[in-house]
Amino acid sequence: MNKIAIMGAMPEEVAPILEKLGEYKTTEYAGNKYYEATYNGVELVVAYSKIGKVFSTLTATTMIEHFACDVLLFSGVAGGINPSLKIGDLIVATKLSQHDLDITAFGHPMGYVPEGSVFVETDKDLLALSKEVANELGKTVVEGVIATGDQFVHDEKIKANIVKHFNADALEMEGGSVAVVCNALNVPFFILRAISDTADTDASFSFDEFMESSAIISAEFIMKMVDKVISK
Numbered sequence: 001m002n003k004i005a006i007m008g009a010m011p012e013e014v015a016p017i018l019e020k021l022g023e024y025k026t027t028e029y030a031g032n033k034y035y036e037a038t039y040n041g042v043e044l045v046v047a048y049s050k051i052g053k054v055f056s057t058l059t060a061t062t063m064i065e066h067f068a069c070d071v072l073l074f075s076g077v078a079g080g081i082n083p084s085l086k087i088g089d090l091i092v093a094t095k096l097s098q099h100d101l102d103i104t105a106f107g108h109p110m111g112y113v114p115e116g117s118v119f120v121e122t123d124k125d126l127l128a129l130s131k132e133v134a135n136e137l138g139k140t141v142v143e144g145v146i147a148t149g150d151q152f153v154h155d156e157k158i159k160a161n162i163v164k165h166f167n168a169d170a171l172e173m174e175g176g177s178v179a180v181v182c183n184a185l186n187v188p189f190f191i192l193r194a195i196s197d198t199a200d201t202d203a204s205f206s207f208d209e210f211m212e213s214s215a216i217i218s219a220e221f222i223m224k225m226v227d228k229v230i231s232k
């Protein structure tokens with residue numbers, strides 16, 4: 001039986017999930033709060049990490065190593081790169097990279113360090129389950145590459161550079177690091193994002209306006225994924 005980790009980066013990304021749980025137990029650990037609940041007979045651990053690769057690494061590792069979660073679902077918002085992605089649209093990562101990991105000075109490709117890889121691939125079974133959920137809900141979910149970095153991108157040139165190196169469809173600040181953790185610890189993971197902005201000069205305004213509504217769209221889909229994982 002699975003113990004399911006559900007992660008976001010910001011409080012707004014996990015609030016709609018906590019609302020659905022009813023009762024939960026709060027545990028403080030390593031500077032974060034972890035919310036434990038039983039949902040339809042299965043144990044869930046929910047947490048927001050705080051923004052960025054370091055905090056999300058800490059939280060993903062904690063959920064797996066301390067709370068013994070054996071599958072991890074991430075829900076949140078992203079900046080859209082693929083022009084087909086509009087505000088509120090959902091993207092699920094097929095693979096993720098770290099767009100700010102740069103030792104190109106030594107002849108390596110962007111996103112690569114020795115003994116690592118440029119991309120980490122999402123669990124195929126969870127991707128297949130998400131297709132079933134999307135079909136059942138009649139929702140379009142784009143599958144694509146997500147690039148992660150410790151930077152809120154609001155610049156066309158930076159966006160273009162991320163496309164050049166990673167052919168990314170969306171960007172955010174946690175998925176790539178969570179993917180590295182889950183891959184290293186052999187825990188299947190799934191990264192879902194709803195678009196809050198398009199990482200252009202207006203991105204911060206768009207983010208402020210749409211982050212909460214997009215976070216809800218993502219959280220609603222993630223809870224259907226939870227139902228699906230439980231039913232398998």
Ligand code: ADE
Pocket residue numbers: 077078079080151152153154171172173196197198199200203207
């Ligand atoms: N998350 C949502 N929008 C983002 C952006 N423009 N850059 C980085 N992370 C984001």
